[in-house]
Amino acid sequence: MNSLNYSATPPAVPVPSPTPYPPASGEPAFPVPSAAARRAPGRPGGVGHSSLAERPTLPQRVSLGVLLLGTAVLYLWNLAANGWGNAFYAAAIQAGSKSWEAFLFGSSDAGNSITVDKPPASLWLPALSVRIFGLNSWSVLVPEALMGVASVWLLYCTVARVSGRWVGIVAGTALATTPVALLMFRYDNPEALLILLTVAACWAVVRAVQASATAADPSQGAAGAGRLRARRDHGPVAWLLLAGACIGLGFLTKQLQAVVVLPTLGLAYLTLSRAGWLKRVAHLAAAAGAVVVSAGWWVALVELWPSGSRPYIGGSQTDSFLELTFGYNGLGRLNGEEDGSVGKQWGTPGLLRLVTGNYVSQISWLIPAALFLLVLCVVLAVRDRAWRHDAGRARMAALVLLGGWFLVEGLTISLMRGITHEYYTAILAAPLAGVVGIGGGWLWERRTWASSICLGAAVAIVAATGAVVLVDAGWGTTWGVACAVLGVLAAVALAVRPLWATRLPRVAAATVLGAALVGALGAQTAFAASTTAVAKTGSIIYAGPAERMGAPGGGRGGFGAGPGGQGAPGGFGGRNGQAGQAAGGAGGLLGAGTPNAEMVTLLSENASDYRWAAATVGAQNAAGYQLATEASVMPIGGFNGTDPSPTLEQFQAYVQQGQIHYFIASGGMGGAGGSGESTASAITAWVEANYTATTAGGTTVYDLTQPNA
Numbered sequence: 059m060n061s062l063n064y065s066a067t068p069p070a071v072p073v074p075s076p077t078p079y080p081p082a083s084g085e086p087a088f089p090v091p092s093a094a095a096r097r098a099p100g101r102p103g104g105v106g107h108s109s110l111a112e113r114p115t116l117p118q119r120v121s122l123g124v125l126l127l128g129t130a131v132l133y134l135w136n137l138a139a140n141g142w143g144n145a146f147y148a149a150a151i152q153a154g155s156k157s158w159e160a161f162l163f164g165s166s167d168a169g170n171s172i173t174v175d176k177p178p179a180s181l182w183l184p185a186l187s188v189r190i191f192g193l194n195s196w197s198v199l200v201p202e203a204l205m206g207v208a209s210v211w212l213l214y215c216t217v218a219r220v221s222g223r224w225v226g227i228v229a230g231t232a233l234a235t236t237p238v239a240l241l242m243f244r245y246d247n248p249e250a251l252l253i254l255l256t257v258a259a260c261w262a263v264v265r266a267v268q269a270s271a272t273a274a275d276p277s278q279g280a281a282g283a284g285r286l287r288a289r290r291d292h293g294p295v296a297w298l299l300l301a302g303a304c305i306g307l308g309f310l311t312k313q314l315q316a317v318v319v320l321p322t323l324g325l326a327y328l329t330l331s332r333a334g335w336l337k338r339v340a341h342l343a344a345a346a347g348a349v350v351v352s353a354g355w356w357v358a359l360v361e362l363w364p365s366g367s368r369p370y371i372g373g374s375q376t377d378s379f380l381e382l383t384f385g386y387n388g389l390g391r392l393n394g395e396e397d398g399s400v401g402k403q404w405g406t407p408g409l410l411r412l413v414t415g416n417y418v419s420q421i422s423w424l425i426p427a428a429l430f431l432l433v434l435c436v437v438l439a440v441r442d443r444a445w446r447h448d449a450g451r452a453r454m455a456a457l458v459l460l461g462g463w464f465l466v467e468g469l470t471i472s473l474m475r476g477i478t479h480e481y482y483t484a485i486l487a488a489p490l491a492g493v494v495g496i497g498g499g500w501l502w503e504r505r506t507w508a509s510s511i512c513l514g515a516a517v518a519i520v521a522a523t524g525a526v527v528l529v530d531a532g533w534g535t536t537w538g539v540a541c542a543v544l545g546v547l548a549a550v551a552l553a554v555r556p557l558w559a560t561r562l563p564r565v566a567a568a569t570v571l572g573a574a575l576v577g578a579l580g581a582q583t584a585f586a587a588s589t590t591a592v593a594k595t596g597s598i599i600y601a602g603p604a605e606r607m608g609a610p611g612g613g614r615g616g617f618g619a620g621p622g623g624q625g626a627p628g629g630f631g632g633r634n635g636q637a638g639q640a641a642g643g644a645g646g647l648l649g650a651g652t653p654n655a656e657m658v659t660l661l662s663e664n665a666s667d668y669r670w671a672a673a674t675v676g677a678q679n680a681a682g683y684q685l686a687t688e689a690s691v692m693p694i695g696g697f698n699g700t701d702p703s704p705t706l707e708q709f710q711a712y713v714q715q716g717q718i719h720y721f722i723a724s725g726g727m728g729g730a731g732g733s734g735e736s737t738a739s740a741i742t743a744w745v746e747a748n749y750t751a752t753t754a755g756g757t758t759v760y761d762l763t764q765p766n767a
Contacts, residue, residue: 118223129234133203138195139593143246145650149681150174154185165369169669169690172703175373179310180248202250206243209254210234216261220453221499229495235583237601238420239487248312249484255308257488260459262301267455269293270331271448302345306352313387322462330455370703372696391476411472419531421483423582424490427520431497432461464489514553517574521545524581538581545577596649650682656755665689669717675699675724675738695738702737713762721745723758
């Protein structure tokens with residue numbers, strides 16, 4: 059029996075045998091297909107290795123439909139409970155739905171005083187949704203959920219192309235049920251779009267590697283074949299241009315976090331494409347150009363636009379997007395030197411960070427098994443000389459992409475000394491799921507004792523990890539133990555597969571695989587689903603039923619030595635990571651409040667007569683009022699209250715021109731560090747000295763149209 063059983067459909071072209079090198083004792087040989095075999099889609103060794111060129115079977119169609127529909131239901135279920143999600147971004151989405159200038163720059167307010175501390179790409183789709191359907195929780199969050207479904211489908215496509223449709227479904231299921239991924243696909247942070255674009259880039263590079271095999275095929279005998287081959291040679295370039303465009307848009311989503319994976323993408327194509335070496339370099343140069351163009355147009359626009367006629371670049375101290383990129387959101391995240399930040403207490407960097415503290419319940423579920431399988435895949439690639447045929451090259455490319463993505467991003471997050479949140483690990487969910495799927499599928503194809511034992515061990519590792527994480531999280535212990543027992547039983551059955559594989563009907567294999575899937579992914583699925591029952595709001599959130607940082611459900615211990623739950627910097631705390639709420643519904647550093655009815659009425663009155671209905675220190679403070687009234691509210695100092703925007707002179711000019719109606723006292727909002735802290739303090743002092751304080755629903759307000767006599 060052929061050792062690579064990629065699909066249930068018999069190959070159209072017989073695989074040549076024997077192999078040109080002797081197989082290891084007791085193991086089936088790995089065939090090296092002929093040129094004709096390489097051209098045949100949907101067969102071992104062919105470019106269409108996964109049978110995607112063939113019609114899928116009915117069970118495959120049904121399974122994919124169930125996966126995508128189930129993912130959509132899971133991501134949309136009780137979505138409105140999250141309200142605005144992260145009000146900081148929701149306010150910018152609302153502003154973008156009202157002003158095209160705010161849409162273009164990613165302004166926090168429709169008056170365009172300051173931008174959010176990220177590029178605006180993640181705001182564009184929700185802003186269009188709000189412009190079409192009006193401002194509500196669903197119009198803000200549904201686009202994020204749909205990005206999640208699209209990410210699951212693209213990961214399925216990527217894995218299915220190199221390991222078969224069934225393996226693709228397993229990988230998609232693993233991604234869909236990773237708790238931190240589900241959390242971010244139900245939230246309006248930039249992570250949802252970043253994951254989608256990075257998975258799309260990996261899919262495009264796999265397609266480029268496969269297209270290079272088609273373009274490099276020399277067997278063209280008909281007249282005009284040279285022209286046809288020349289047209290095919292554009293195939294890899296087109297896919298690489300798409301990959302580059304995705305990374306460029308990823309940069310406009312979360313800056314350098316998208317670029318971190320770029321060397322891995324280049325390495326996969328450079329080493330595994332079948333194009334000539336000079337062509338490979340030229341193709342990658344074209345892809346790099348696509349990255350520059352797709353990201354550079356916006357960067358150039360911002361840098362060349364006169365600063366006085368565009369909003370201030372939030373998160374920077376010099377109104378510079380380049381400073382934001384390489385400072386606050388760049389090297390500052392790595393070395394902890396972030397001007398304008400609000401504290402240094404972001405956990406202890408180290409190689410074990412991802413398996414300690416609150417990280418455990420968010421992302422640790424598949425890490426041990428993924429590392430185990432990644433090592434095994436390297437061994438299998440060397441043992442089978444996988445690079446000698448097109449299907450092997452494509453699968454190795456996928457492993458380099460996904461495995462490298464996980465390792466590079468994982469090490470980056472683990473060693474960061476600056477601002478680091480547990481939900482950043484959502485970017486690791488797709489590569490973890492892909493590596494586990496491909497590695498497990500590769501072991502399943504090989505019907506040897508060694509492969510069967512390793513496959514059983516991988517299933518047992520995942521099942522045991524799930525039980526440990528649930529116990530660590532203080533939730534679902536009974537369910538975790540049940541899944542672990544089921545997973546271990548399935549692992550034992552897989553380990554002895556050579557005894558029953560050829561004797562029992564296919565339904566037995568399906569039963570064992572189903573039990574393995576439930577046992578391995580059941581615990582993380584249950585924990586992820588519990589997220590949908592709890593409202594998640596604020597800047598720092600966790601998957602699972604946790605409502606407070608460091609509470610049960612957020613993770614307490616870990617697999618390695620390290621702290622338990624992590625608090626917010628400077629002692630901030632509160633429900634779902636929000637800071638304490640001031641009277642009248644003012645927000646804090648980590649979450650927006652809900653203004654009382656009296657304040658909403660006051661700010662809404664004649665709001666259209668002013669560029670800003672109000673101003674207050676801190677973007678979260680401003681966001682609560684802005685979302686409640688849909689009027690523009692100026693966030694003095696940006697997210698942390700530490701950005702020097704506006705200056706005291708600019709604020710005074712706005713007031714004299716009658717562009718701001720009210721100033722809302724922030725109750726001491728502001729961070730530690732950055733020149734903007736003194737700016738916010740100076741503005742507050744000037745208002746207090748020149749205007750009379752009144753109260754509305756317990757909130758201190760100054761009418762800037764009525765100065766003191």
